[in-house]
Amino acid sequence: MARPKSKKQPPPRRTGQGSNNRTTMWIIMGIGGIAVVLLIVIGLLSQRSSQPTTASVIGDVPARGKTLGDPNAPVVVWDFSDFHCPHCRTFAEGTEKQLIETYVKTGKVYFVYKHFIVINSWDAANASECAAEQGRFWEYHDYLFKKQETDAPFTKDELKRYARDLGLDTARFDKCVDTGKYMNVVQKEMDEGRRLGVRGTPTIFVNGTLVPRGALWPDLQQAIEQALQEAKQ
16 A cells, blocks of 8 residues: 655744844944944044143133234234343233234234243243143243243243143143253244344334334334224225
């Protein structure tokens, strides 16, 4: 008697477990990639936030390095100055403040400080550059002139103490002072001043033209107003 034919069993169904595992793996890898990108972005932002601030200590005046105001202002004023010079202190505490209030804050003047050593203040000039490296030139500038009558000529120890008083990164600042890191910058500005005819301090230029008695407010204001009129033409 013939045997009944056995029915073929249907092939087992694929449950899709392998496919699901691969999908899960890709999801995990994608999340991991996003996390890495986020960490990189956060790191970059934290580095950027740790950079020296460019905010001015003089109200809302934009400050960057040894400059104040809008770089696109129609008038540029250069001040060749010496931190040990009494006349420079007078200018900084008087005419310079009027200049900032009247013209720099209103966007009409871009103000630039330049070194010109007439008294032994090389270390002080270098130290101010070290402060500028941390975005704090103008605070240090004011502090040096404030201390001029009692401390000048400034010693390196005094210059370092001022940095501590102002809350700068002292390890970085002290090394900068001890190595004379920016003496070449000071020398270049000295050379520039000589080429332009600077003989003493403070010497003021308006749009590249030396202003006789420019440290006096009436004379400086007259020169600026004339430059503003010329800029309109």
